[in-house]
Each structure stands twice: as structure tokens, then as C-alpha cells.
Amino acid sequence: MGHIDKRNRLDEEPFSYRVTKNNTVFIDWHNKQAKILKGKEAEKFLNKVKRVNDGKELQLMMANITGNFKRGNERE
Numbered sequence: 679m680g681h682i683d684k685r686n687r688l689d690e691e692p693f694s695y696r697v698t699k700n701n702t703v704f705i706d707w708h709n710k711q712a713k714i715l716k717g718k719e720a721e722k723f724l725n726k727v728k729r730v731n732d733g734k735e736l737q738l739m740m741a742n743i744t745g746n747f748k749r750g751n752e753r754e
Contacts, residue, residue, distance in 0.1 A: 693740035712744045
């Protein structure tokens with residue numbers, strides 16, 4: 679995974695997620711909402727989270743889901 683996160687940005691754990699009662703998932707980047715997952719998309723995400731056992735892998739998964747966080751020019 680070292681070639682994916684060359685600047686070790688995911689070590690800082692910039693992504694987090696919240697789940698509501700109706701299984702809507704909010705993915706945040708530095709405490710700012712970046713993506714909302716509902717329905718089957720949210721269910722699929724939550725199933726993947728259960729299988730992930732590494733924090734960096736979870737961070738990478740959330741970065742990929744948000745889509746526009748792979749160019750390296752994100753502002754903080």
C-alpha cells in the first residue's frame with residue numbers, strides 16, 4: 679500500500695464516518711461532510727467496514743468512495 683499513499687496522508691486519519699438510525703452513512707474529511715451513502719450503497723460500505731482490520735485500509739476505502747481525493751492537491 680506504500681505506493682498508493684506516497685505522502686502518508688492517510689496516517690493522519692483525515693476520514694471518519696457516522697451512521698444514523700436509518701443506516702445513512704456520512705463520510706467526513708477533516709470533520710467536513712464529503713459524501714452521503716444511502717440504501718444499498720451504505721449497506722455495502724458497512725459490510726466492508728466489518729471486514730477491514732486495518733485503520734489505513736479503512737482510510738483508503740473512504741478516500742476511494744469520496745472519489746475526488748486521489749489527486750494529492752486537497753486543501754486542509
